[in-house]
Amino acid sequence: MSSTDRRETRSCVSCGINISGTNAAAFKCPECGNQIYRCAKCRKQSNLYECDDCGFTGP
Structure with missing residues (x-):
């Protein structure tokens, strides 16, 4: 899978919608x-x- 494919399959961890091309936040889990x-x-x-x-x- 190319990096472009991975970017297109990103989804919100809370609601599951595809977030590519949206104003989404990306961050690292505080624990792992x-x-x-x-x-x-x-x-x-x-x-x-x-x-x-x-x-x-987390909230």
Whole structure:
């Protein structure tokens, strides 16, 4: 899979929508460093998210 393909398949960890080309946040999990993506709507609403790798939960 090329880096372009990976970029197109990024999804919000909270709601699951495809976030490519949107105003999404990308950050590393505070516990394990796994890359996490969240859409602007979920960030604004402070929806919970869970890291797929370690299970860390945050607002």
